[in-house]
Amino acid sequence: AVRGEDLVRSYAQGEGAVHALAGVSMRIPHGAWVAITGSSGSGKSTLLNLLGCLDRPTSGHLAIDGNDVAALDDAGLARLRNRHLGFVFQQFHLLSRTSAEENVALPLVYAGVARPERLARAREALDRVGLADRRTHWPSQLSGGQQQRVAIARALVTRPTLLLADEPTGALDSRTSEEILDLFADLHRQGATVVMVTHDPAVAARASRRLVLADGRIASDDGSLS
Amino acid sequence: AVRGEDLVRSYAQGEGAVHALAGVSMRIPHGAWVAITGSSGSGKSTLLNLLGCLDRPTSGHLAIDGNDVAALDDAGLARLRNRHLGFVFQQFHLLSRTSAEENVALPLVYAGVARPERLARAREALDRVGLADRRTHWPSQLSGGQQQRVAIARALVTRPTLLLADEPTGALDSRTSEEILDLFADLHRQGATVVMVTHDPAVAARASRRLVLADGRIASDDGSLS
Ligand SMILES: Nc1ncnc2c1ncn2[C@@H]1O[C@H](COP(=O)(O)OP(=O)(O)OP(=O)(O)O)[C@@H](O)[C@H]1O
Numbered sequence: 210a211v212r213g214e215d216l217v218r219s220y221a222q223g224e225g226a227v228h229a230l231a232g233v234s235m236r237i238p239h240g241a242w243v244a245i246t247g248s249s250g251s252g253k254s255t256l257l258n259l260l261g262c263l264d265r266p267t268s269g270h271l272a273i274d275g276n277d278v279a280a281l282d283d284a285g286l287a288r289l290r291n292r293h294l295g296f297v298f299q300q301f302h303l304l305s306r307t308s309a310e311e312n313v314a315l316p317l318v319y320a321g322v323a324r325p326e327r328l329a330r331a332r333e334a335l336d337r338v339g340l341a342d343r344r345t346h347w348p349s350q351l352s353g354g355q356q357q358r359v360a361i362a363r364a365l366v367t368r369p370t371l372l373l374a375d376e377p378t379g380a381l382d383s384r385t386s387e388e389i390l391d392l393f394a395d396l397h398r399q400g401a402t403v404v405m406v407t408h409d410p411a412v413a414a415r416a417s418r419r420l421v422l423a424d425g426r427i428a429s430d431d432g433s434l435s
Numbered sequence: 436a437v438r439g440e441d442l443v444r445s446y447a448q449g450e451g452a453v454h455a456l457a458g459v460s461m462r463i464p465h466g467a468w469v470a471i472t473g474s475s476g477s478g479k480s481t482l483l484n485l486l487g488c489l490d491r492p493t494s495g496h497l498a499i500d501g502n503d504v505a506a507l508d509d510a511g512l513a514r515l516r517n518r519h520l521g522f523v524f525q526q527f528h529l530l531s532r533t534s535a536e537e538n539v540a541l542p543l544v545y546a547g548v549a550r551p552e553r554l555a556r557a558r559e560a561l562d563r564v565g566l567a568d569r570r571t572h573w574p575s576q577l578s579g580g581q582q583q584r585v586a587i588a589r590a591l592v593t594r595p596t597l598l599l600a601d602e603p604t605g606a607l608d609s610r611t612s613e614e615i616l617d618l619f620a621d622l623h624r625q626g627a628t629v630v631m632v633t634h635d636p637a638v639a640a641r642a643s644r645r646l647v648l649a650d651g652r653i654a655s656d657d658g659s660l661s
Pocket residue numbers: 343346349350351352353354355380381382446447448453454455473474475476477478479480481482525
């Protein structure tokens with residue numbers, strides 16, 4: 210499903226360079242549930258952004274379902290994302306002057322879904338994350354964990370086959386976290402591949418495979434298939 | 436040090452109102468270390484913002500070190516905050532086109548500290564949160580946990596007597612969290628009052644008192660002194 214080879218992502222910084230990823234190789238088969246852990250700054254979000262086609266590697270090779278990502282232009286990447294991927298950002302990235310339900314409906318706009326169905330699916334997704342009574346609120350009228358759950362609902366609304374989630378329970382209490390992980394488990398049971406970055410050992414424990422990053426490299430991978 | 440009586444914070448929303456806080460009373464003595472927990476949306480950030488004089492209650496009474504907050508105008512509140520308070524925001528609120536060290540130095544600008552000393556203290560604060568080698572980066576060039584640590588360094592740089600921290604380890608791995616809590620413990624040993632909102636039981640365990648919020652009210656308080 211996802212195959213990365215020697216992925217490097219560097220940034221120029223002053224006189225030198227920061228190697229956010231310094232050579233990462235991995236293969237994630239269909240239907241896997243992977244947790245990516247590692248200390249702050251170790252490269253987890255950088256890796257997830259590459260897997261989600263939100264960024265391009267400085268060097269190295271990435272293929273998603275056999276599609277060589279380097280061969281796609283930005284429009285091609287956007288179509289690939291919209292059709293298959295759901296992405297929960299570490300910093301949510303909700304539209305600020307837009308209600309929760311319009312935020313959740315947005316991926317369905319790009320997918321060409323008609324408005325009545327979009328709103329119905331957005332409301333259902335918000336209900337599943339416990340926010341039915343917050344659907345008209347703007348992000349600034351929501352708590353941190355409520356904003357996170359809107360971002361999660363938005364990632365789930367297209368029923369993605371590849372769910373990429375960057376610290377999806379970081380702003381949630383443990384009971385709400387469990388409810389969110391149950392939603393991911395439902396999606397996973399229906400055949401989705403789930404890749405989560407997390408600092409929470411309880412969240413990592415629900416994955417069937419754990420990948421640990423350190424200094425932009427894979428320090429350990431307890432399920433690697435090469 | 437901090438005394439709140441019947442604090443209410445409501446918002447108009449459509450036809451009705453949201454009562455983010457529905458009547459909270461508490462007294463936090465000098466030198467206390469309090470953890471505020473509760474589920475997502477229970478009112479924790481709202482309460483912390485009131486205690487930090489970043490917001491005013493809809494009704495009720497708040498006094499900080501004997502100062503009736505209602506008697507202060509916005510300039511008076513700003514002075515009170517700058518002189519005594521350190522605040523770590525749940526969403527960091529760093530200036531985006533500003534380096535880490537300039538962000539950390541900002542409270543010292545308001546305090547009238549000269550530039551060479553500001554930068555020296557900002558660099559020392561960044562060093563203490565493990566980010567000496569990231570001081571010239573902009574927030575967009577930092578990981579989520581690095582941004583959180585810049586926000587923490589900024590809150591500590593004035594050596595506040597009242598530290599208010601909203602989920603200060605939410606984006607951090609457990610080892611980095613421990614390092615941050617050790618910094619808070621240093622400040623606390625020097626006499627500061629520490630009030631932390633947290634979802635992490637390990638973080639709450641380091642406090643000497645736990646206040647649980649539910650639906651905008653105090654559900655339990657294991658150290659209340661009225
Ligand atoms: N401007 C606003 N307008 C309407 N409702 C609001 C507004 N700001 C906050 N709320 C509501 O007030 C309640 C309390 O919000 P608060 O941010 O204090 O929660 P919290 O306990 O910090 O949650 P979390 O753990 O998710 O950060 C939430 O239900 C939220 O939707």
